[in-house]
Amino acid sequence: MQQTTWDVIIIGGGSAGLSAALMLGRSRRRVLVLDEGLPRNRFAGHMHGVLGRDHTSPLALLADGRAELERYDGVEVQPGIAVAAHGAAPAFTLELADGEHLQARRLLVASGLRDALPAVPGLTEQWGRGAFVCPYCDGWEARDRRIAVLATSAAQVHQAQLMRQLSDRVTVFAHGAELPDEARAGLLARGIGVEDRPVAAVVADERGALRGIRLDDGTEIASDAIFVGPAPEPNDPVLRELGAERTAHPMGGEFVVVDAMGRTSVPGVWAAGNVTDPRSSVPFAMAAGSMAGAAINADLVEEEVRAALAASAA
Ligand SMILES: Cc1cc2nc3c(=O)[nH]c(=O)nc-3n(C[C@H](O)[C@H](O)[C@H](O)COP(=O)(O)OP(=O)(O)OC[C@H]3O[C@@H](n4cnc5c(N)ncnc54)[C@H](O)[C@@H]3O)c2cc1C
Known part of the structure; x- marks a missing residue:
């Protein structure tokens, strides 16, 4: 079977991951969203403070997001659990819990956190x-x-x-x-x-x-x-394995360090949403995912410019 190299694999299909997929899909990128399907707010019947969706189901928001992504033929959302990642940009290998291995040029970790009560x-x-x-x-x-x-x-x-x-x-x-x-x-x-x-x-x-x-x-x-005040525990084994820099958060726990666009210390790896910050509510997670999606597309474009220049010089 021919091996697919995705432009981007997004680990986590919550507000952050799906928002990133939307930006990347609209940029005609080949994107796989891999999702365990356990968003942090799944225990809540209603979600609040989300403009346009106040007092609605958080799961309905994600279902609508997945439906909107179907319009973009480069985007796939699949159930799955990422357990480890190896390599470096532009050739990452992601290992899944079922033993499958997937290839991607860039990774976005949007896997949220667990609340230890x-x-x-x-x-x-x-x-x-x-x-x-x-x-x-x-x-x-x-x-x-x-x-x-x-x-x-x-x-x-x-x-x-x-x-x-x-x-x-x-x-x-x-x-x-x-x-x-x-x-x-x-x-x-x-x-x-x-x-x-x-x-x-x-x-x-x-x-x-x-x-x-x-x-x-x-x-x-x-x-x-x-x-x-639960202890926040980021779902970050993939980031740890890749050696992404982390720092102590005032609300507890150690969280990956990202810049304003979600870029981690590991070239080619971004992170967005609750995996970066326990305070990130749904609108924050959506914004961070959206920013990361745009930043990853820009980074891929830069790589493609370098490749085109090299090809034209050859
Ligand atoms: C009880 C409760 C109520 C809340 N109510 C509100 C509210 O009213 N308004 C509001 O704005 N915010 C609310 N929040 C906060 C909200 O849950 C977060 O802001 C939001 O879920 C963050 O989105 P995210 O995409 O970063 O993470 P998540 O929504 O948690 O999504 C992460 C996804 O990644 C998946 N995942 C994790 N690890 C892996 C892996 N290794 N491989 C593949 N997939 C993986 C998870 O299963 C999940 O589907 C609430 C939180 C709680 C606990």
Whole structure:
């Protein structure tokens, strides 16, 4: 069978990867989007803060994106998991979990991240339903309601102060986190409660809806929404294998270093979306993917100019 060399293989078919594919497809590039199909926000029934798609299904957005890409005959979206990459531009080999090997001139890693939730019983079941990470994504729906902020570090004082903008019934559950005196004073000054007793579990009603938080001493505190700070873990084994430079992120974890167009330290390899930054919401991921798609096309054009000059000089 003849071996295809794709112009670009995009690892990940979320908002970032599909946006990049759109730019590349419109530039008549041969593009393969390889997607495991587990976008980060798949737990959420509705997506917010995305202009033109506010309060719609995040999965419907991706389905529409895939349908739009069908117009571009150079683009293919396939299920698959990339496990490793070798080589250098313009000849990368990508290894898939099923043992298949694929060739590409450029790589874009848009594989998102995993949220490692605090180990509190009952929390996982509420993820995306009654428990959330982002005030801008899910805060409005909790306005004027009883909001619990389950702190795992002092960084969540900021999250609690953002939530206070939406409700005057906010409680921080310190859950063992050291809250500096100044931060604690700032919380109390704005009427935010601080609960220092240890948390035992997140409690649901008989229909599975969030009911509240149970403390170690058995007290149950009713809550309508919980905001947490999961540890972000980028899906980046391919980037690590390629030796892409990474740096510690203020929100935790180590993330690949990219320039404004998504270029990593490895020539020919780009990255976009949550794999580069845990704060990247859907509009950010779309913008980053779109920029990376355009930058990769420009890079390929430069390579083609060099090749044409070499051919004409020969
Ligand atoms: C509960 C929750 C609710 C959220 N709500 C909102 C909201 O309302 N509004 C908003 O703007 N943002 C929201 N977000 C953030 C949103 O999920 C991210 O901004 C968005 O998913 C980032 O897009 P991405 O393309 O970078 O990554 P993803 O959407 O996560 O897509 C990455 C894709 O790559 C695939 N993949 C991973 N590894 C591999 C591999 N090795 N090979 C092949 N494929 C791979 C994944 O399976 C996935 O399909 C929410 C997040 C959570 C957790």
